[in-house]
Amino acid sequence: MILIADSGSTKCDWVLLDNDGEIIFKTRTLGLNPNVLTTQKMHKRLAQSEEIAHVNEEIERIYFYGAGCGTEKNKIRLKRFLEKYFRRANCEVHEDLLGACLSVTNSPGVVGILGTGSNACYFDGMGTKTHTPSMGYLLMDEASGNYFGKKLLQDYYYEEMPAEIAKEFAKEFELFPHEVKENLYKKDNPNAYLANFAKFIANYDPLPEYFSDMLEKGLEVYINKWILPFPEAKEMPIHFVGSIAYFAKDIISKTLSEKGLELGNIQKRPIDSLTEYFQVRIRNSQF
Numbered sequence: 001m002i003l004i005a006d007s008g009s010t011k012c013d014w015v016l017l018d019n020d021g022e023i024i025f026k027t028r029t030l031g032l033n034p035n036v037l038t039t040q041k042m043h044k045r046l047a048q049s050e051e052i053a054h055v056n057e058e059i060e061r062i063y064f065y066g067a068g069c070g071t072e073k074n075k076i077r078l079k080r081f082l083e084k085y086f087r088r089a090n091c092e093v094h095e096d097l098l099g100a101c102l103s104v105t106n107s108p109g110v111v112g113i114l115g116t117g118s119n120a121c122y123f124d125g126m127g128t129k130t131h132t133p134s135m136g137y138l139l140m141d142e143a144s145g146n147y148f149g150k151k152l153l154q155d156y157y158y159e160e161m162p163a164e165i166a167k168e169f170a171k172e173f174e175l176f177p178h179e180v181k182e183n184l185y186k187k188d189n190p191n192a193y194l195a196n197f198a199k200f201i202a203n204y205d206p207l208p209e210y211f212s213d214m215l216e217k218g219l220e221v222y223i224n225k226w227i228l229p230f231p232e233a234k235e236m237p238i239h240f241v242g243s244i245a246y247f248a249k250d251i252i253s254k255t256l257s258e259k260g261l262e263l264g265n266i267q268k269r270p271i272d273s274l275t276e277y278f279q280v281r282i283r284n285s286q287f
Contacts, residue, residue, distance in 0.1 A: 003059045006099050006271045007066035009033045009116045010192040013271035021282035027051045034078045035068030062091040065099025097121045097128045102277050103270035104239040110230050115242030116195040118144035120226040131229045137191035143222035145195030152197050215248050219255050237264030
């Protein structure tokens with residue numbers, strides 16, 4: 001059996017396939033990001049899935065695509081953790097960028113991730129190439145969930161958020177300063193905590209000008225810093241993966257068009273297309 005995983009910082013989607021490529025189950029756990037979690041905390045998160053626990057001795061191969069797996073050190077640490085938990089399995093660990101690429105295109109193109117965090121790469125059909133190291137939510141992650149969540153909190157506390165929106169924002173979230181600081185500076189996954197605030201934007205349809213301006217400005221920065229430095233961006237479609245990309249697809253399309261760039265595919269959850277990719281490989285005897 002083959003286990004496929006697509007993990008961000010917030011959540012990890014899993015699909016188990018049998019040797020004929022048929023789906024045995026789909027499930028979800030909290031994210032397994034080796035950049036922000038200890039091995040013990042990753043084990044606790046994985047162990048909470050009864051479905052995975054029931055078959056962990058039967059799995060032969062694992063293909064894991066995850067946030068925080070861009071360095072060799074983190075890849076090795078996560079591979080050791082998974083192969084210890086799934087004792088009979090051989091495990092491949094890849095950065096989430098490769099999983100994102102495989103989920104949106106079979107052809108060369110530029111692929112951006114806009115979820116809890118953000119990133120981008122050029123995909124040549126086989127592997128990925130980046131121009132800037134991804135330095136995480138404190139230094140980068142432009143136009144991501146945590147980027148917009150941070151912006152919402154800043155505007156709220158500086159009283160720069162429109163009054164009616166601020167009133168609704170305060171109703172939806174616990175905004176006592178000590179509570180926010182506790183989550184940001186003392187608890188796990190502060191990036192995912194920040195990204196949770198960005199979901200508030202989706203409460204509004206149509207979007208007030210305040211949110212439209214925020215999204216446009218964030219995407220402008222992201223495209224300038226992450227997409228345009230690829231020479232291929234002017235020649236090939238730009239694909240996107242992630243919840244922010246899916247929600248803001250109209251604004252992304254408009255912003256790209258203004259810069260003479262072509263929008264390609266947008267995939268909210270890579271796991272569905274990744275599953276189809278591996279099903280094809282299994283049925284074509286490519287293992």
